[in-house]
Amino acid sequence: MENMDLESKSVHRDFVLPVDSEDKATKFRVYSVSAPHMRAFHLSWISFFACFVSTFAAPPLVPIIRDNLDLTATDIGNAGIAAVSGAVFGRIAMGIACDLFGSRLASSALILLTAPAVFLTSIANSAVSFLLVRFFTGFSLATFVSTQFWMSSMFSAKVVGTANGIAGGWGNLGGGATQLIMPLVFSLIHKIGATPFTAWRIAFFIPALFQALSAYAVFFFGQDMPDGDYAKLHKSGEKHKDNISDVLYHAVTNYRGWILALTYGYCFGVELTVDNIIAQYFFDRFNVNLHTAGIIAASFGLANLFSRPGGGTLSDIMAKRFGMRGRLWALWIMQTLGGLLCVLLGKVESLSGSIAVMLVFSVFCQAACGLTFGVVPFVSRRSLGIISGMTGGGGNIGAVLTQVIFFRGTRYSTETGITYMGIMIICCTLPIMFIYFPQWGGMFYGPSSKGLTEEDYYMKEWSLKEKENGFHQSSMKFAGNSTSERGKKVESAPTPIDGTPNT
Amino acid sequence: MATISDIFVVTTIVFSCFEITAYGALFSSLHQTLILNSSTSQGQVLQAGEEQVTITWSLNKNYPTGTDSNYKIVKVKLCYAPMSQLDRGWRKSNDNLNKDKTCQFNVVTKPYKPSNNNFTWTIEKDVPSASYFIRAYVYDYVGEVVAFGQTTDSHKKTNLFQITAITGRHVAINVCAACFSAFSVISLIGFYLVEKRKGKSLRR
Numbered sequence: 001m002e003n004m005d006l007e008s009k010s011v012h013r014d015f016v017l018p019v020d021s022e023d024k025a026t027k028f029r030v031y032s033v034s035a036p037h038m039r040a041f042h043l044s045w046i047s048f049f050a051c052f053v054s055t056f057a058a059p060p061l062v063p064i065i066r067d068n069l070d071l072t073a074t075d076i077g078n079a080g081i082a083a084v085s086g087a088v089f090g091r092i093a094m095g096i097a098c099d100l101f102g103s104r105l106a107s108s109a110l111i112l113l114t115a116p117a118v119f120l121t122s123i124a125n126s127a128v129s130f131l132l133v134r135f136f137t138g139f140s141l142a143t144f145v146s147t148q149f150w151m152s153s154m155f156s157a158k159v160v161g162t163a164n165g166i167a168g169g170w171g172n173l174g175g176g177a178t179q180l181i182m183p184l185v186f187s188l189i190h191k192i193g194a195t196p197f198t199a200w201r202i203a204f205f206i207p208a209l210f211q212a213l214s215a216y217a218v219f220f221f222g223q224d225m226p227d228g229d230y231a232k233l234h235k236s237g238e239k240h241k242d243n244i245s246d247v248l249y250h251a252v253t254n255y256r257g258w259i260l261a262l263t264y265g266y267c268f269g270v271e272l273t274v275d276n277i278i279a280q281y282f283f284d285r286f287n288v289n290l291h292t293a294g295i296i297a298a299s300f301g302l303a304n305l306f307s308r309p310g311g312g313t314l315s316d317i318m319a320k321r322f323g324m325r326g327r328l329w330a331l332w333i334m335q336t337l338g339g340l341l342c343v344l345l346g347k348v349e350s351l352s353g354s355i356a357v358m359l360v361f362s363v364f365c366q367a368a369c370g371l372t373f374g375v376v377p378f379v380s381r382r383s384l385g386i387i388s389g390m391t392g393g394g395g396n397i398g399a400v401l402t403q404v405i406f407f408r409g410t411r412y413s414t415e416t417g418i419t420y421m422g423i424m425i426i427c428c429t430l431p432i433m434f435i436y437f438p439q440w441g442g443m444f445y446g447p448s449s450k451g452l453t454e455e456d457y458y459m460k461e462w463s464l465k466e467k468e469n470g471f472h473q474s475s476m477k478f479a480g481n482s483t484s485e486r487g488k489k490v491e492s493a494p495t496p497i498d499g500t501p502n503t
Numbered sequence: 504m505a506t507i508s509d510i511f512v513v514t515t516i517v518f519s520c521f522e523i524t525a526y527g528a529l530f531s532s533l534h535q536t537l538i539l540n541s542s543t544s545q546g547q548v549l550q551a552g553e554e555q556v557t558i559t560w561s562l563n564k565n566y567p568t569g570t571d572s573n574y575k576i577v578k579v580k581l582c583y584a585p586m587s588q589l590d591r592g593w594r595k596s597n598d599n600l601n602k603d604k605t606c607q608f609n610v611v612t613k614p615y616k617p618s619n620n621n622f623t624w625t626i627e628k629d630v631p632s633a634s635y636f637i638r639a640y641v642y643d644y645v646g647e648v649v650a651f652g653q654t655t656d657s658h659k660k661t662n663l664f665q666i667t668a669i670t671g672r673h674v675a676i677n678v679c680a681a682c683f684s685a686f687s688v689i690s691l692i693g694f695y696l697v698e699k700r701k702g703k704s705l706r707r
Contacts, residue, residue, distance in 0.1 A: 063593070067631035068671050072590035105698065112691040116684030123672055123680050195628040197671025205679070212687050219694055284592070287602065 015226065022477045023226035024156040028163055036223045037154045041163060043222050044103070044147040045170040047111055047214035051140035052174025053181065054118045054207040055083055056275060056301075058134060060179045060294050061186060061200045065130070068197040075127040080276040081403050082135035088396040090142030095389020098149040099247050102224035107146035111215035114140040118208035122201035140211065141396070145389045147171060152377040152384055153225050157482045158316060161327070161374030165312015168373060169304045169366065175275050176301020178207070179294050242382070242471075250461045251386035256379045259431045260372060260391045265398020266428040267335050267368035270342070270421060272399035274300060274365075277407050278358070281414045286351040296355060303362040310363075311370025323487025324378065324440035328432055331371040332443065335429045338364035342422030346415040369395075378437070378482060381475040382461040398428075440485050447486070454479040527601030528648045536570055537577075537652025538563050541637050543664035551668050552628040558610065560639055560652055561618040573643040574615040574650065579622065580606035580638055582653070584663045587633035600648055606638055615641060632668040 016034035017025040025037040032038040058065065062076060071079075090110070097106035117136035124130045147167050155163040185206050189199040224230045251257055279297035282288050288296070311334065318326030341361035348354045372391065380387045402424070406417035436442035438452040458479040462472040542557040543549070549556065558579055562571055582605045588594045597603040608630060611622045636655035643649045655662050 066591075066593070067629070068668065070632045070668070073592055074590055108694070109691055112687045115687040119680045119684045119687075123677055125670055125672065195669070195671065197629060197669055198673060198676070201671055201676055205683075208683065212683070215687075216690075 019226065020156045020481050022156070022474065022481060024154055024481070025226075026156045026158055028155060028159045028166075030166065036226055040150055040154050040222060041167055043214075043218050044107070044143075044150050045167040047107060047211075047218050048143045048147045048167065048171030049174040049177070050207065050211040050214040051111065051114070051143045052171055053178040054114075054211050055134075055138050055141055056175045056178045057118070057182050057204060057207045058083075058121070058130075059276065059279065059297075060182045061203065064186070064196050064200045068200070069124065069126060069130055071127050071130065075130070077403075077408055079127075079131045079134045081400055081408075082131050083138040084141070084272050084276075084396050084399040084403075086135050086138035087141035087144075088393045088400065090139040091145045091392035091396065092386065092389040094142040094145040095149070095251075095386040095392070096244060096248070097385070098146050098388070099242060099383060099385035100244060102230035103146040103150035103153065104218060104222040104224050104229060107143050107150075108215045108219040108222070110142055110146070111140060111211055111218070115208055115212040115215065118204060118211060121208075122204045142389075142392070144168065144171065145385065145392045148373055148376065148388045148392070149385050150222075150224075152388070157377070157484050158320075160377050161312040161315035161319070161370070162309065163312070164373040164377070165315070165370035166309040169306070169308025169312075169370060172271070172304040172308060172366070172369075173302060175272075176298045176304065179279070179298035179301065181206075183291075183294060247383045247386060250380060251383035251390065254380055254383070254387065256435050256437075257387040257390050259435055260376060260379065260387075261394025261397075263331075263335065263429055263432055264369070264372050264391045264395040265401070266425045267338065267365050267372065268392075268395035269398020269400075269402055270338075270425060271362075271365055271369065272396070273402045273407065273421070274362075276399075276403065277414065281418070282351075282354070285415065286354070288351070296358075300358060300362045303359065304366050307363040307366035308370040311367030312374055313370075314367065315371045315374025319374070319485055319487070321488050324375070324437055324485040325443065325446075326487065327371065327374050327485075328435055328443050331368060331375060332429060332432045334364055334371055335368035335432075336426055338368055339422045339425030339429060341365075342425055343419050344422070346417070346419030346422065375435075378485060380461065381458045381478045437485075454482050454485075527599050529598050530600055530603065530651075531598050533648060533651050534566070534570075535652055536563050536566050536650040537561070537639055537641065539579075539637060539639055539652040539654050541654045541662075541664075543654075543662075545662050546664065548665040548667060549626060551626045551630045551632075551666050553626070555623050555625050556610075556637070556664075557621060557623045558637055558639075558654075559621040561620060563652075570650075571615065571617060571641075574641050575644050576612060576642045577615050577620070578612045578640050578642065579610040579624075580640070581608035581610055581630065581635050582606035582638045584634035584636055584655070585659050587635070610637065626666055628669050630666050630668060632666060634663045634665055636663055 015023065015025070015037070016032065017027050017029065017037050020026050028041075029038060033042055058079070065071065066076060094106060094110060097109075114137060117133050117139075121133040121137065124133050148164050151163040151167050152160055182203060185203045186199050189202050190196060194202060275297070278300055279293040282296050283293040314330055314334075315327045318330045322329070338361060341357060341364055345354065345357045345361055348357050376388055376391055377384065402421055406412055406421055407414065412420065433443050436445060437457065438448040438450070439454050439457050441447045455476065458475045459467070459472060462475065466472060537560050539558065539560045541559075542555075560577065560579070583594045588596065588605070594604050594607070596605045608627065610624045613620065613622070636653060636659060638651060638653040640648050641650040641652075
């Protein structure tokens with residue numbers, strides 16, 4: 001059973017999409033629901049969307065909730081910070097869980113465990129209980145990591161940026177959609193005859209049920225990898241059941257993961273911050289009514305429909321021509337431009353100007369998120385889950401930090417806070433210049449003259465003993481498939497893989 | 504592209520909203536010509552949805568005759584006391600009456616009469632828990648505010664009363680929330696056991 005001959009090991013299934021040697025799809029067809037690749041895509045973005053809807057279901061109804069629960073502005077601010085802080089550790093934990101148990105079990109378990117927090121929001125009766133339900137509901141945002149991990153398991157290097165970008169973007173859409181959905185559900189229930197203080201409570205059952213149902217769908221229809229679930233692959237010996245301390249070690253000692261965690265805090269973290277403060281900003285500074293402020297707030301999040309996927313696709317396009325160096329340059333440029341637009345947003349004095357700048361800013365900010373996850377899948381193969389988790393967690397830390405420094409209390413006016421946030425974005429994006437892959441190069445340096453290959457880079461994560469046992473096989477396959485990150489100038493190097501892709 | 508039509512829609516809505524935020528009457532320019540009395544006593548606590556407040560008002564005879572010549576309509580409102588406005592920017596007082604958020608609940612609107620005005624109001628179910636006083640604004644034939652009266656002093660410190668809001672919770676909601684939450688967790692445990700059994704059967 002320890003025979004590592006690739007030909008005899010797995011039954012090569014006929015996949016609808018063209019696949020590479022790891023059975024990862026090399027093409028991305030958004031209208032298809034074919035198992036396992038596109039089905040995994042749709043399950044992951046829908047369940048992530050449901051979690052975003054639940055996490056940001058409270059803000060549009062806050063005008064009613066704050067009267068029912070007698071909340072102060074400080075209470076509301078603290079609850080908003082709590083909503084995004086739970087996922088900091090949740091995302092890292094989810095990264096570990098994905099590496100060990102696979103995305104299907106990890107995400108459906110988390111979603112079902114956080115669904116009670118959403119159900120129980122309907123019986124909150126004080127500032128403390130409100131903060132607690134928002135805190136625990138926020139843990140569900142850790143599904144982001146399982147989404148990215150799942151896409152990185154199902155799609156090959158050439159399309160992973162696109163897959164990650166669309167899955168992440170359409171999931172993030174939930175943060176915008178909820179600003180439209182919840183008020184609608186509320187007014188419907190209110191019209192049927194419930195008083196406002198009861199109607200908002202009933203309204204919360206909608207996102208809660210949606211979330212629970214999406215978890216069931218993931219559990220029953222999802223599959224961890226193209227060739228099967230972790231449990232099955234572990235048993236058949238195809239996938240080695242890794243041990244947690246090694247996986248953790250290789251994630252934590254890879255400096256690129258830390259840099260990306262920081263920079264993600266200043267695209268995604270900024271996006272979460274803006275989700276929490278932008279309606280209030282337009283309401284207070286320009287005196288639009290709450291309904292209008294909600295529409296403006298929604299449009300910021302709704303830009304995710306195309307902007308984050310656009311970032312992912314841009315990453316893949318740059319990689320085709322310029323390889324990994326192109327991905328890094330694109331990320332730095334887009335995120336820095338986002339920072340400049342943020343500085344501008346705080347300075348614009350007119351309403352229509354602010355809306356215009358905000359919309360352009362949202363595109364650059366969200367594209368940077370998509371571009372980040374065009375780079376993440378290549379940082380580590382063995383510890384992909386934890387690296388994804390660290391980056392994702394870093395995003396939430398950025399949100400917490402930014403809200404605490406600039407948007408709490410009366411130290412800075414909101415517009416000053418926004419400008420300073422823009423400056424912080426520009427500064428915290430500079431570390432991308434320090435990311436260097438010996439086999440592909442970095443922003444300012446080409447690949448190492450020593451001729452190090454992808455194999456050398458990914459095999460560094462496995463000890464000699466582990467290699468003797470053949471645990472490194474999937475990393476080897478990945479190394480071979482990632483030679484496309486060298487860009488077009490270099491002829492495809494000889495790969496160590498002999499499996500032929502199915503068509 | 505979604506962005507462009509977004510900007511279009513929002514800009515149109517926004518420009519139509521501009522009229523609402525135009526310059527309005529200043530509260531400090533109004534005369535307190537009405538005497539307003541309510542059935543509540545200082546510090547009394549009332550339950551929303553159940554208890555009632557009786558308000559009476561009349562013109563202050565100390566003002567010269569003819570002061571009320573252009574008075575047409577009286578709007579009585581429930582207003583937040585300063586302690587309930589603390590750290591709550593959405594209840595902030597503003598001298599510009601178009602931006603003022605002190606009085607957010609309408610009690611009654613009646614045509615103006617110099618005396619013999621009273622109204623018994625059952626506190627609505629969407630009134631939050633807070634400290635309140637009652638204020639009445641008087642409008643002229645054009646719809647402009649011309650005068651007011653209130654049950655408290657100019658510093659809004661005396662004769663305040665409390666209202667306790669309804670919780671909005673019902674037994675049915677409590678039960679459903681608890682049941683669905685329990686079901687989510689139990690089904691997860693069920694899935695875990697199914698997966699474990701599948702794992703065992705694979706080993707055989």
